[in-house]
Amino acid sequence: MSVTVISESSNGALHPVTAQLVGAASSLGGSITVICPGGVGSSDAANIAGVTKVISVEGDCFESYDCVAWSKAISPLVEGDLVLSSSSAVGRDLASSIAASMGVPVVQDVTSLTEGFSATRPIFSGKAIEEVGISSPCAISLRANSFESAGDGGNAEVSSVNVSQDITVAVKQALAKASERIDVSEADIVISGGRGMGEPANFSHLEEVADILGAAVGASRAAVDTWGEIPHSMQVGQTGKTVTPNLYIAVGISGAIQHLAGMRSSKFILAINKDADAPIFGVADYGIVSTWEEALPVLKEHLSDLLSN
């Protein structure tokens, strides 16, 4: 059995999830070929333990992103019965397109994988788990942080392949991203403040944490009504927005039933409140009894350490 891993890159370097892909491949046994699109991070990929060989695929087409062109360049180099990629947007694209060009099925966003192949993946936004059996060669994208990373210390041979593949998608210009903050009802992470924040100016501390996490900033009704400065559009709760993010961070919010109605279906809830008896702790997965003044700087520091990595 041999597995081809499509490496993941970010900012011109190998993304750590690549080691997780190799880790998942290793658990299946057999040889592991890592293909690095555009040659990005090929020497780092060669250092991952368990990698048999690395193919650095290079060519003009890798200068900008064109899913079909990339997949046409990569597909001929695929070896074996299984292609693994990350379930990032590009990883999914490539898995789909490579699978289609090989005439094999693709299964996305897999969180566990065993030989044969048997895979599980969350469906309906995580409201159910699906287990599938795949009875043919296939492409599979793996969800980040679901598989053990392979260690380093590998010493695989790196070969380069030059491809001349026409690119059909031409980037005309980079556009400035709208700087406005995402809406609470759409964000994967929401950080909300309540009257416990003391005054509206202190919401800047929440915004700093939000910037690190790519989160939206919300507020309780008490915060919106008390000061009249925080817009109603930020209000989470019975008469505000109902949110179901992956992570909801409640800071200085006691957890009135009207607030809980708007956020209790969040997948995970982190509450920071100085009152150990605040009802918000009743729905929190992680509760920290602390003032926001003490907690937010530390939280900010640790999050930025973790996420800059």
Add this chain to the structure above:
Amino acid sequence: MAYEALDFYDIDSLLTEEERMVRDMVRDWVEDRVLPNIEDACRDGVFPDEWRVEIGEMGILGAPLEGYGCPGLSYIAYGLICQELERGDSGVRSFASVQGSLAMYPIWDFGSEEQKEKYLPGMAKGELVGCFGLTEPDYGSNPGDMITRAEDKGDHFLLNGAKMWITNGTIADLAVVWAKLEGEIRGFIVEKGDQGFSAPEMKGKHSLKASVTSELVFQDCKIPKDRILPDVKGLRGPFSCLNNARYGISWGAVGAAQSCFNSAREYALSRIQFGHPIASFQLVQNKLSWMLREITKGQLLAYHIGKKKGDGSWIPEQISLAKMNNVDMALEIARMSRDIHGANGILDEYPVMRHMANLESVKTYEGTHDIHNLIIGRHITGIQSFTREP
């Protein structure tokens, strides 16, 4: 969480695809546009003009009427529209009821060809707003003794009198006004701007706050001769309008009740007292069960009378029963829901107190609860008991 309308007996399965799509369209609109703004509208005491525009764009006004740009939907679809609008707020449903059943309908049924072509297409789009003037300060349940008079002055009519409790009055472009001409009740179309006509808004309501309620004042109001509705005389005119509106109310009340039930159920499941959700207590379950039972009966009444409206096999007393019963049950459910919400029930965070206050009006307008009892009483016994006269 997503709104799941109570439908214990699966009325949904009796609907056509078209009816369901219309229902869902209105439900989505209410969810997107009414619910996030209704408390502000109530606080400001306004019916937001963009609601008029958007209701017009949806094309639901005058739902069961056909031709002249009207939708031509089934009576069931009309009922569902009322149900969804009133799940938002009785004031929103009132806007549509008055426009469709009380202003468009009489023009459609009793108007001249020219009148229909002049008014109905614009009214169906919400570009022209209509109101209905029957009730007077001194004559509510007893409209037959109305004071408002019309005089034939040869080349025009002269109207004198006043109407009260007129939904949409101040924002209306035209009013269908019932007045006595030579002792006989006739319908007249009065346009905004007609000489001697004014429509001051009535303020200070604790109910239907997001709905415009007005007086219509006629002081030597001069209108052209072609503004009389040619095809109806007597109380039959206004009463046939009221039958359509009352039918819509029987569905609307179900919507208000569903909203109150939904809120009570959610609240009871999330409110913890004595260490348990209050939904786990028998007294609360008893209330929820009673609410479900009454709503389910109300839905069946509304659906069945809707079918009969559609095939023409109805009698007015059946509509009286549906209006009376459904508003009564909705009001009781609003009160019970407030009770389940405890003190929180009085807050504008929840829709229940607003529905409750609205339903007090709905119980009274379009034939009071008691008048409908008398209508049914007369049907049962053959003896009218509205007046002391034989």
Add this chain to the structure above:
Amino acid sequence: MGVAVLLKQVPDTTAKISISGDRVDEASITKWSISPYDEYALENAIKLKESGFGDVVAITCGPSRSAKCLTEAAAVGADRLIHIISESPLDSIQVQSLLSAAVKESGCEVVMCGKQAADTNSGSTGPGLATTLGFSCVGGVTEVSIEGGNASATRLGPSGLEQVEVAVPCVFTFDKGDSELRRPNVRGIMMAKKKPVDVFSAEDLGVDVGDSMVEIKSHSSPPEKKPGQKFVGSDSIPEVVSKLREEANVI
């Protein structure tokens, strides 16, 4: 000329999902809707039509219940409706071969769909179909305009928000953009009711789908969350942050 829009019917994103035995209980799903990203594709396709770019052909592949999403598309302006009937779950190759046959049948050289469907969140169909058809593919777009044989699209790509150009034929997969989705109205609903649906089986399309290579073995409920954990003082934050990553997998 014309745009093919691929629509998938999915449980409404707010619907409760319950498991009965070892399968998701479809009967308990009270509301089915067009997958949200597909709605943005549909909106853009209708805008293109309004700018003079030919008809909108709405295509869905799924069981008979999914015909509803075609009627909904017709109510806001889709001109032709194609329903590829498939009662059993299909793997990506099967779906793509059926859709590619239907797209060919429609004659459209511009295809629009959501970047992923709200049920599986896979995102396989757009790029896979483009590859099968030999079309280009631009993913994660929010706006597409077409002049002559060239399309201009705004996409959020790996290097940020950018304006790209691509020659037709092309598949575009949509992200949520700023465009407001149009509401249906009664007139649209009444017209939609009268619009015929072209119903095709795999045989009608001349496709031999074969057997699915991906067999659903089971559905199960996600693991129960652990009871809440409480920490005292800001010293606990490093531990909580690492739990957010390791246990909750949310950052």
